[in-house]
Amino acid sequence: MKQLIPATVIAVPLLMAAQSALADGEPLYQQNCSACHMTDGSGIPGAFPALADSDFVAGNLEELIRIVAYGRAGMPSFGDELASAELAEILNYIRDTFNDTPSDLSATDVEALKVTGTAKMGREE
Amino acid sequence: MHQQEQTPLAGERDSTGAVTGLLTRRHFLQALGTVGGAGMLMSGLSAFNIGIASAQDRPPPLSGDANGKSVIILGAGLAGLVAAYELGRQGYDCKVLEARRYAGGRCQTARRGFVLPQLGQDDEVCDFDDGEYFNHGPWRIPYHHRSTLHYTQEFGIPLEIFVNHNEAAFAYRDGGGPLNGQPVRQKEIIADMRGHTAEILAKHVDQGALDVPLSAEEREKFLEFLVGEGHLERDSLDYLGTGGRGYASDPGAGLNPGEPSSPHTLAALLNSDLFGIVSSVSGYTQQKTMFQPIGGMDRIPKAFEERLGDAITFGARVTQLQHSDDGVVVDYLDGDSGETRQLAGDYCLCTIPLSVLRNIENDFSDEFRSAMDAVSYTPTCKLALQMKTRFWEVEDHVFGGHSFTHNSEVGNISYPSTGWQGRKGVLQGVYNFGANAAQFSALPRDQRIDKALGVGEKIHAGYRRDFENAFSTAWHLVPENLGGWASWSDEARQHSYPLLNEPQGRVLLAGEHLSYMTGWMSGAIESSWLQIEKLHAMAMAS
Structure with a gap:
């Protein structure tokens, strides 16, 4: 599906991201992630993993991008619905604020890993 | 879920969240043959029920006596209920463990006093008037979901028409066009x-x-x-x-x-x-004709429950699942005593959603566990609004169907297909998916309601005026589900899904997640039919 989005549509969030850098990470996190992972990234034991003090979040960037973009282990895929720049900002935010491991992910880094189809969010016909 | 808002390309989602474009059997089998060779192709053939003509119409014929062999069934949702009912009739000794205090899984109906716990939120308590209800899980039965209709017929559950198309309902879009904003x-x-x-x-x-x-x-x-x-x-x-x-x-x-x-x-x-x-x-x-049970979707699980007697243990939360060549042992937390108990059986059919099962201790193979982790689950919210008049019928002459809001935060408005011309009614004011649902569930409850009313009042003058109370559901926050339904990427369908349809020793999985009808009751029922046939074959061979 992503391949069908015209380049002009993607270009806008990319430009916006370049200007705002980390600034939107927190509101984007609170908006999209906090219902499950909690506002402070503490998660809910047995259901939603903690993102704070997490070896996974502080670890391999490619794995991190993949799980957010494609979904996995019950986690929904956000790759089709959020702009790559937004995903990058969210990941930078949870690494820096919850794990003291700053990173400088950009939309380009996320795009580079978006090569396969994400999970289908709809019910099947 | 709803009528199509537009016709998307194959493989895309329509406005209802349904994936369009049919994956044909031929394509699927070709893909399997390419990836896994003949062995994979054979198991794919069995997974697709080729040669088992009855699999979508009626349960598989199971021949031979079970001789009281025992089956532990995890979960009293539709897949578990179907298995317990059919295997029980065949002479198996079935015990069902269910975490909730009632049967049905996602197949629930909210009425006055119904309480739905959701993680990170206050318990949602239904405050509808007596007689009003809302199906916050499955709500529709397409005419060709013959497996669901098999049981409504067998149990004599009265159906009524679910109005899925109503051309008198509205379309609304904000914007600068001449017909926008009205x-x-x-x-x-x-x-x-x-x-x-x-x-x-x-x-x-x-x-x-x-x-x-x-x-x-x-x-x-x-x-x-x-x-x-x-x-x-x-x-x-x-x-x-x-x-x-x-x-x-x-x-x-x-x-x-x-x-x-x-x-x-x-x-x-x-x-x-x-x-x-x-x-x-x-x-x-989405096509006509669609049905709903008169009185609520939970009439279906209740009919199974009546027939299963004390085979179901409620309030039993599974904590561990172990299997060997001889049998299966399940540990569970008993809700009444608070004690951990153990149940042993010859076989196990596990219908717990993969999103939840992955957090339960088990001794599945690494490969099987990794396949379980390949699935994601769709976040989805529904919000029901009790209105003190049926203004949509009285003032706007809309009887059932959906109004298309072109607002993905809230989704479409759906009118009740029951209680026509009554005094009050319950609207479905929100049905959203994916990131929209994740965002919606992060809002405080009063803001969720306000957002729904804000969209509805642009279409109906009475919408905010006649609002009385709401029932708000976020399925990804319901602890027994952690998601609306399984979502498979093409990659995961190809590499992980087939393995999950195979037995792990004496354990078999079943549920909507192991079907190509994810999120539909028929997906759960037909997956159960398929897996109990395999279980029975194993039992007969041993």
Whole structure:
């Protein structure tokens, strides 16, 4: 599906991201992630993993991008619905604020890993 | 879920969240053959029930006596209930462990006093008036979901029509187009888009300007089709409107012939982006006729429950699942005593959603566990609104169906297909998916309600005025589900899904997640049918 989005549509969030850098990470996190992972990234034991003090979040960037973009282990895929720049900002935010491991992910880094189809969010016909 | 808002490309989601474009058996099997060779192809064939003609119509015929062999069934959702009922009839000793205090899994109905715990939120308590109810899980049975209809028929559960299409309902879109910012009856959009399209096409055909080879006879028949399809004037081939789009003033008695309405221009429809609600035929799962059980969807699990007697242990949360060559051992936390108990059996059918099962200690193979982790689950919210009048019927003459809001934060508005002309009613004011649902569930409850009312009041004057109370559900936050339904990527379907359909020793999984009808009751039922047939074959062979 992503391949069908015209380049002009993607270009806008990319430009916006370049200007705002980390600034939107927190509101984007609170908006999209906090219902499950909690506002402070503490998660809910047995259901939603903690993102704070997490070896996974502080670890391999490619794995991190993949799980957010494609979904996995019950986690929904956000790759089709959020702009790559937004995903990058969210990941930078949870690494820096919850794990003291700053990173400088950009939309380009996320795009580079978006090569396969994400999970289908709809019910099947 | 709803009618299609627009016709997306194959593999995309329509406005309902349903994936369009059918994956054909042939494509699937070709893909399997390519990836896994003949062995994979064979198991794929069995997974697709080829050669088992009954698998979508009625349960598999199980021949041979089970001799009291025991089966532990995890989960009393539809898959678990079906297995317990069918295997029980075959002489198996079935014990069902269910975490909740009631059967049905996601197949629930909210009535006054119903409580739904959701993680990170206050318990949601239903405060509807007596007699009002809402199906916050599955709510519709397509006519071709024969496996679901098999049980409603077998148990004598009375059905009523679920109105999934109502051209008198509205389409609304914010924006700068001439028809934006106001509710427009769907029938106006449908009649005018098809009328204008037919007119353009008919005139081209008539003038021989269409670059399609048609014989003279074919041309006449095609014109006849276009005149009928678009309600065109027979001689001029103009589209001037049609009674079907509604009247400016309805025809009446005596000397009142009514006043015809005038069509919207093609430019107005295009510039208002309302044409997306028109499509030649709705998606397979969205077509007429649809049903719902009279009185609530939970009539289905209740009918199973009545027949299963004390086979179900409620309030039992599974904490560990172990299997060996000889049998299966399940540890669970007993809700009444708070103690951990253990249950041993010859076989296990596990219907716990993969999103939850992955957090339960088990001794599945690494490969199997990794396959379980390949699935994601769709976040989805529904919010029901009890209204003190049925203003949509009384003031707006909308009886059932959906109004398309073009607002993905909230989703479409759905009107009840029951209680016609009653005093009050419960609307479905929110049904959203994916990131929209994740965002919606992060809002405080009063803001969720306000958002729903804010969309609805643009369509119905009575919407905010007559609101009384709400019931809010976020399925990704329900601890026994952690998601609305399984979502498979093509990659995961190819590499992980087939393995999960195979036994792990004496354990088999089942549920909507192991079907190509994810999120539908028939997916759960047919997966259960398939897996109990495998379980029975294993039991007969041992």
